[in-house]
Amino acid sequence: MAENKPLAELVAACRWIGARGWSPATGGNMSQRRDAHSCFITTSGLDKGDLGPDDFITVDIHTGETQSGRRPSAETGLHAFLYRRFPEVGCVLHTHSVSATVLSRAEPGSALRLSGYEMQKALAGQSDHQDEVAIAVFDNAQDIPALVQRIAQRDTITPLRYGFLMRGHGLTCWGRDVREARRHLEGLEFLFECEWRRRLLEAK
Ligand SMILES: CSCCC(=O)C(=O)COP(=O)(O)O
Numbered sequence: 001m002a003e004n005k006p007l008a009e010l011v012a013a014c015r016w017i018g019a020r021g022w023s024p025a026t027g028g029n030m031s032q033r034r035d036a037h038s039c040f041i042t043t044s045g046l047d048k049g050d051l052g053p054d055d056f057i058t059v060d061i062h063t064g065e066t067q068s069g070r071r072p073s074a075e076t077g078l079h080a081f082l083y084r085r086f087p088e089v090g091c092v093l094h095t096h097s098v099s100a101t102v103l104s105r106a107e108p109g110s111a112l113r114l115s116g117y118e119m120q121k122a123l124a125g126q127s128d129h130q131d132e133v134a135i136a137v138f139d140n141a142q143d144i145p146a147l148v149q150r151i152a153q154r155d156t157i158t159p160l161r162y163g164f165l166m167r168g169h170g171l172t173c174w175g176r177d178v179r180e181a182r183r184h185l186e187g188l189e190f191l192f193e194c195e196w197r198r199r200l201l202e203a204k
Pocket residue numbers: 025026027028029042043044045046072073074075094
């Protein structure tokens with residue numbers, strides 16, 4: 001089936017995320033665009049570091065309808081929003097790393113502003129460490145449609161780029177394909193780790 005190749009890349013990305021410790025317990029969800037109307041997304045409640053191709057469900061990004069009776073990720077609405085908002089996005093990765101969880105709680109503002117890091121250049125379009133990269137931070141919520149509304153509203157004022165943090169929860173990031181989403185995830189996780197260590201040192 002033509003769908004097997006892209007899912008193999010996503011399965012490998014999920015295993016890599018699990019091995020890095022970024023999806024502890026059942027945390028995290030991952031998806032890949034299937035076409036203009038649908039995506040593959042992880043089944044809810046599984047260990048995302050130990051998935052096979054059968055653990056992904058097709059979801060309509062406009063209606064939320066699934067093709068099977070299984071339960072897609074509780075955060076499907078966030079993925080669907082990103083695929084609708086950015087037609088060029090091909091993969092969305094959500095993780096629960098310690099760095100993203102701690103730093104998003106320590107950041108009182110509505111964005112985490114990073115500058116001075118060479119690793120910023122891992123993010124598409126960034127070419128100078130002195131530029132500022134602002135990653136939006138939203139208060140966490142269990143009401144996903146309401147959270148999507150808040151995110152969509154902010155996006156109309158300050159367009160989202162690369163990813164966003166949910167306070168005390170984790171990072172959701174994306175890319176044109178699995179490879180770019182992985183690069184953004186790895187770059188952002190590195191930046192978060194550097195930033196919380198820097199803040200810790202400078203607080204002393
Ligand atoms: C202990 S994980 C809590 C739910 C969550 O934030 C998450 O990322 C996983 O939810 P899913 O429904 O995608 O398994």
